[in-house]
Amino acid sequence: MAKITIDGIQIEVPDGTTILNAARMIGPDVAPPTMCYYSKLKTSGGYCRTCLVEVTAGSEKDPRPMPKLVASCRTTVMDGMIVANNTSAKVKDARAGVVEFLLLNHPLDCPVCDQAGECHLQDLSYDHGNYKTRTDFERRTFEKIDIGEKIQLHMTRCILCYRCVKTAEQITDGRVHGVLNRGDHAEISTYIEEAIDNDFSGNVIDVCPVGALTDKTFRFKSRVWFTKPVDANRNCENERCSGKVVLWYQGEEVLRVTGRKDQWGEVEEFICNTCRFDKKQTSDWTIEGPRKINRHSVISANHYMNLVKPKELKLNDIKQITE
Amino acid sequence: MGRKILLEHIDVPGINTYEVYRSKGGYASVEKALKTMSPQEVVEEVKKSGLRGRGGAGFPTGMKWSFLAKPEGVPSYLVCNADESEPGTFKDRYLMEHLPHLLVEGMITSSYALGANTSYIYIRGEYFYLVRILEKAIAEAYANGWLGKNILGTNYSLDLYVHPGAGAYICGEETALLESLEGKRGNPRIKPPFPAIAGLYGCPTVVNNVETIAAVVPIINMTGDEYAKIGIGRSAGTKLISASGHIKKPGVYEIEMGITVEDFIYSDEYCGGILNDKKLKAVVAGGSSVPILPADLILTTANGEKRLMSYESLADGGFATGTMLGSGGFIVMDESTSIVQNLHTFARFYHHESCGQCSPCREGTGWMEKIIHKILKGHGTLEDIDLLWDIQRKIEGNTICPLGDAAAWPVASAIRHFRQEFEDFVKNPSAQREVKYYFHCNNIDTAAAYSSL
Ligand SMILES: Cc1cc2nc3c(=O)[nH]c(=O)nc-3n(C[C@H](O)[C@H](O)[C@H](O)COP(=O)(O)O)c2cc1C
Ligand code: SF4
Numbered sequence: 001m002a003k004i005t006i007d008g009i010q011i012e013v014p015d016g017t018t019i020l021n022a023a024r025m026i027g028p029d030v031a032p033p034t035m036c037y038y039s040k041l042k043t044s045g046g047y048c049r050t051c052l053v054e055v056t057a058g059s060e061k062d063p064r065p066m067p068k069l070v071a072s073c074r075t076t077v078m079d080g081m082i083v084a085n086n087t088s089a090k091v092k093d094a095r096a097g098v099v100e101f102l103l104l105n106h107p108l109d110c111p112v113c114d115q116a117g118e119c120h121l122q123d124l125s126y127d128h129g130n131y132k133t134r135t136d137f138e139r140r141t142f143e144k145i146d147i148g149e150k151i152q153l154h155m156t157r158c159i160l161c162y163r164c165v166k167t168a169e170q171i172t173d174g175r176v177h178g179v180l181n182r183g184d185h186a187e188i189s190t191y192i193e194e195a196i197d198n199d200f201s202g203n204v205i206d207v208c209p210v211g212a213l214t215d216k217t218f219r220f221k222s223r224v225w226f227t228k229p230v231d232a233n234r235n236c237e238n239e240r241c242s243g244k245v246v247l248w249y250q251g252e253e254v255l256r257v258t259g260r261k262d263q264w265g266e267v268e269e270f271i272c273n274t275c276r277f278d279k280k281q282t283s284d285w286t287i288e289g290p291r292k293i294n295r296h297s298v299i300s301a302n303h304y305m306n307l308v309k310p311k312e313l314k315l316n317d318i319k320q321i322t323e
Numbered sequence: 324m325g326r327k328i329l330l331e332h333i334d335v336p337g338i339n340t341y342e343v344y345r346s347k348g349g350y351a352s353v354e355k356a357l358k359t360m361s362p363q364e365v366v367e368e369v370k371k372s373g374l375r376g377r378g379g380a381g382f383p384t385g386m387k388w389s390f391l392a393k394p395e396g397v398p399s400y401l402v403c404n405a406d407e408s409e410p411g412t413f414k415d416r417y418l419m420e421h422l423p424h425l426l427v428e429g430m431i432t433s434s435y436a437l438g439a440n441t442s443y444i445y446i447r448g449e450y451f452y453l454v455r456i457l458e459k460a461i462a463e464a465y466a467n468g469w470l471g472k473n474i475l476g477t478n479y480s481l482d483l484y485v486h487p488g489a490g491a492y493i494c495g496e497e498t499a500l501l502e503s504l505e506g507k508r509g510n511p512r513i514k515p516p517f518p519a520i521a522g523l524y525g526c527p528t529v530v531n532n533v534e535t536i537a538a539v540v541p542i543i544n545m546t547g548d549e550y551a552k553i554g555i556g557r558s559a560g561t562k563l564i565s566a567s568g569h570i571k572k573p574g575v576y577e578i579e580m581g582i583t584v585e586d587f588i589y590s591d592e593y594c595g596g597i598l599n600d601k602k603l604k605a606v607v608a609g610g611s612s613v614p615i616l617p618a619d620l621i622l623t624t625a626n627g628e629k630r631l632m633s634y635e636s637l638a639d640g641g642f643a644t645g646t647m648l649g650s651g652g653f654i655v656m657d658e659s660t661s662i663v664q665n666l667h668t669f670a671r672f673y674h675h676e677s678c679g680q681c682s683p684c685r686e687g688t689g690w691m692e693k694i695i696h697k698i699l700k701g702h703g704t705l706e707d708i709d710l711l712w713d714i715q716r717k718i719e720g721n722t723i724c725p726l727g728d729a730a731a732w733p734v735a736s737a738i739r740h741f742r743q744e745f746e747d748f749v750k751n752p753s754a755q756r757e758v759k760y761y762f763h764c765n766n767i768d769t770a771a772a773y774s775s776l
Contacts, residue, residue, distance in 0.1 A: 046723060047680050047681050047723070067720075094721050097683065097718075097721070098682055102682050182493075182678055183677035183678065184677070184686060184688075185679075
């Protein structure tokens with residue numbers, strides 16, 4: 001076990017835990033944001049640099065600070081380590097820089113993007129970004145590509161987190177998915193647009209933190225906050241599939257099926273393409289009940305559960321809040 | 324005359340062939356090491372010599388070797404980094420072209436020290452004419468019993484392969500090199516683990532520069548203690564410097580570390596002074612990645628001491644007033660050079676070579692290039708200069724591999740020392756563009772260049 005202090009809060013974690021996971025154990029207020037790390041995928045993380053933290057003391061034995069900010073998702077804890085995340089001005093500065101870099105070539109087409117409302121990049125830029133852009137150069141664009149019948153790749157929105165590449169490598173069989181080219185011309189590709197034909201390929205949609213990989217059966221059908229998530233399951237024939245999903249309803253109609261995402265926006269269990277794309281009737285499923293969604297998420301805006309009636313505010317309260 | 328160790332026999336006709344090389348004492352270090360020394364003793368000798376990596380970072384080689392993990396039943400590898408792609412650096416090419424057997428000999432002796440039975444020379448794709456030269460040398464070494472099974476009748480065996488890359492600067496970064504050597508996309512790995520623990524195919528691996536490995540030969544021949552006497556302080560030995568730019572005698576020079584920068588630029592033995600006897604304006608002392616320094620700071624340190632060609636002296640003053648020896652790519656610019664124009668060339672290079680894994684480098688390098696281009700074209704503003712500074716600051720130190728830093732440092736140092744020139748460009752761009760000489764090669768016809776090969 002190792003004792004580690006993050007933003008002044010101490011926790012004891014098993015050896016080999018990463019700083020990020022230790023912070024997640026403390027809670028979401030302390031956990032650094034992530035765009036590429038995905039706990040369910042091996043060797044993910046390290047690329048986006050949003051989870052950089054400052055290590056002000058390396059360990060009990062060697063309390064020297066680390067010279068550079070480190071990627072918390074790829075750095076393991078040491079006994080006696082002291083880490084500053086939200087309390088470090090350096091981290092905030094670097095993180096604002098990362099957001100700016102990620103948005104530099106991002107189209108910001110949120111009004112027409114299916115991911116809007118559940119997009120990690122939206123959340124990240126809201127929390128850590130600037131309100132102003134400092135670039136007036138033309139943004140990089142790509143043609144849209146269909147990978148398979150059901151998935152569309154909109155590379156222009158991609159932030160190259162490599163999650164879909166790792167998914168294709170680790171969840172589906174056969175490596176037909178990777179990255180071509182270098183630098184800011186790098187693009188996700190299924191080697192020369194060869195369709196991914198695989199019963200787990202749909203999971204690349206769920207792991208994508210932005211709207212680069214979208215479900216063609218759901219495209220432009222609705223905004224996510226107009227749909228109602230419901231937990232459901234079925235006895236899936238595919239033994240690798242858990243059959244545990246979320247059905248997204250509009251009225252009586254199931255608009256889309258996704259895996260269940262946890263507090264960190266990661267799917268709990270991967271699901272197969274049959275569950276995702278072909279089972280869109282309520283009768284296909286055993287309904288468990290409404291999916292609990294964080295009250296602050298825009299997705300809960302149109303839901304009728306957990307609704308908190310706003311307290312009537314008096315002038316004094318408002319003053320208190322704004323101060 | 325400066326002392327020559329690596330290039331001692333460079334002028335001997337036919338030194339690139341086995342017979343001539345052997346007649347000049349070639350392969351003596353292999354004989355000495357395999358017959359009279361244990362691998363550990365070879366490592367100790369290299370430690371004593373004080374040799375530091377010649378690939379850019381200057382990490383002590385003996386120490387690196389002693390970090391190599393030696394788990395039971397797992398092979399270890401030596402990989403020679405011949406990817407040499409840093410703008411301004413061309414010493415490895417010179418060495419491999421003229422003295423291929425020196426590298427092969429160094430590889431054998433070093434592999435023996437590390438207990439490697441398979442070793443690789445990973446060579447830059449554009450150097451494919453060198454692949455043939457090296458392969459010929461390797462074939463000659465096999466034919467004469469220096470490679471293969473039971474070398475010199477000992478129970479040490481070694482196979483040596485040349486592996487050309489596809490031509491990417493990033494494949495010079497040691498972990499990207501290993502990925503590429505494994506047949507994958509050349510993306511740098513996230514460290515730790517370091518190659519000494521898990522390198523090629525997950526096995527313990529040492530990656531060393533061509534010149535580093537070549538230097539092992541004289542170290543074993545003359546002993547580490549003798550080698551340590553050459554040079555100055557912790558900068559032991561000689562260093563190959565690739566001198567280019569506005570000098571009378573560009574080329575590769577072997578220098579004993581500790582000579583003054585002034586001597587190197589102006590003496591007839593080396594660069595021979597500035598072309599057309601113009602005034603020196605600035606020097607990039609260690610390849611495009613290291614900070615550029617104006618004439619006064621490259622000739623003397625901030626304390627007024629003469630600056631020497633050594634790791635320590637060039638770094639004196641940190642990045643505020645110093646630079647780095649890097650890989651020894653010494654680029655000299657005379658008074659007619661436009662710093663902004665030159666910076667644009669560098670920025671374009673890093674933009675082109677970023678692997679694209681981490682966001683600051685992937686996006687930041689392109690952004691910096693565009694802003695510098697905008698300034699060059701006369702559309703820049705004073706805020707753009709500050710923005711440029713801010714971008715490089717947010718890249719530096721926040722990336723997976725040092726390419727991000729390498730892209731940031733030239734920008735930072737150009738603004739630090741030559742801010743006025745950026746402002747002049749903003750205020751009066753047309754006057755600035757009349758500057759005649761700059762390191763700019765916009766019009767290379769790549770298709771034609773390739774078809775002529
Ligand atoms: C972007 C980048 C490019 C590099 N290119 C080279 C190169 O072309 N040749 C080289 O020897 N080292 C290069 N290096 C340094 C290597 O990573 C490594 O430090 C070196 O090969 C170690 O050898 P040494 O200890 O003998 O210097 C590069 C490093 C980076 C970050
Ligand atoms: S710093 Fe640049 S070259 Fe290095 S890993 Fe990151 S993106 Fe790739």
